[in-house]
Amino acid sequence: MAEKPKAVVLLSGGMDSCVTAAMANQTHRLALLHASYGQRTEKRERRAFDEIADFYGARERLTIRFDAFRQIGGSALTDASMAVPESGEALGADAAIPVTYVPFRNAHFLSAAVSWAEVIGANAIFIGAVAEDSSGYPDCRPEYYRAFENLIREGTRPETRIEIVTPVIAMRKSEIVRRGLELGAPLERTWSCYQFEDEACGVCDSCRLRLRAFAEAGATDPIAYRVAGQARVAR
Numbered sequence: 142m143a144e145k146p147k148a149v150v151l152l153s154g155g156m157d158s159c160v161t162a163a164m165a166n167q168t169h170r171l172a173l174l175h176a177s178y179g180q181r182t183e184k185r186e187r188r189a190f191d192e193i194a195d196f197y198g199a200r201e202r203l204t205i206r207f208d209a210f211r212q213i214g215g216s217a218l219t220d221a222s223m224a225v226p227e228s229g230e231a232l233g234a235d236a237a238i239p240v241t242y243v244p245f246r247n248a249h250f251l252s253a254a255v256s257w258a259e260v261i262g263a264n265a266i267f268i269g270a271v272a273e274d275s276s277g278y279p280d281c282r283p284e285y286y287r288a289f290e291n292l293i294r295e296g297t298r299p300e301t302r303i304e305i306v307t308p309v310i311a312m313r314k315s316e317i318v319r320r321g322l323e324l325g326a327p328l329e330r331t332w333s334c335y336q337f338e339d340e341a342c343g344v345c346d347s348c349r350l351r352l353r354a355f356a357e358a359g360a361t362d363p364i365a366y367r368v369a370g371q372a373r374v375a376r
Contacts, residue, residue, distance in 0.1 A: 154189025157269035163326035172201035179211030185338035314354030329363035
C-alpha cells in the first residue's frame with residue numbers, strides 16, 4: 142500500500158482545528174503546527190495542542206511564536222487594555238467584526254505553514270477556518286484562502302505544489318461537533334475560551350458559539366465552565 146501524503150495541519154488546540162486534524166488524518170500523515178501569538182490563553186492552548194498531537198501520535202510537530210502581535214495590539218486577545226466582549230452580540234457573519242479579531246493573523250500562520258511544508262515535502266495545508274457560523278473574521282472567508290493559494294504558486298519553487306484545505310469552512314459549528322464525534326476526535330482535550338485557562342468562561346463569543354454548537358448537536362460539551370448551565374443561555 143502506498144504511503145499517505147503528508148499535510149501540515151494548523152492546530153490551535155480549539156475544537157475546529159481538532160476536527161480538521163481528525164479529517165486530515167483520514168487521508169494524510171500529520172505534521173502539526175501550533176502558533177502562539179501573545180493571546181490571553183496561550184499556555185492552555187499549547188497544552189491542548191500537545192494533548193491532541195499525542196492522541197494522534199504525530200511525530201512531526203512545530204511550535205512557533207509571533208511576538209509582534211502583542212506589540213502591534215489592536216485585538217482584545219493580545220492587548221490587555223481591551224476587554225473581551227461577553228455580550229454574545231457578535232455571533233454571526235452579518236455582525237460587525239469584533240474586537241477579538243487579530244489583524245491579518247492567519248496570513249502569518251499560513252506563511253509559516255507554507256515554509257515548513259516546502260521543507261518537509263507536504264502537499265497540503267489544513268486549516269480549521271469557519272465562515273458560516275463564526276464571529277465574522279475577514280481572514281476566515283473562502284475567498285481569502287483562494288487568494289492565498291495564488292500567492293503560494295507565485296512565491297515558492299516551480300515544482301512546489303501545496304494546496305490549502307479548509308474542510309470545515311462551510312459547516313455550522315453544530316455540524317463540526319457532529320463530525321468530530323463521528324471521527325472520535327478528542328474534543329475533551331480542546332480549548333476555545335478567549336479569557337481563562339483553568340475553566341472556560343462560558344460568556345465570550347468563542348465559548349458561546351461552542352456551547353450553542355454542542356446544544357444544537359444534542360451533545361454535552363466535555364470541558365468545564367465557570368458558570369453552570371451556560372449551554373442554555375448560549376442558544
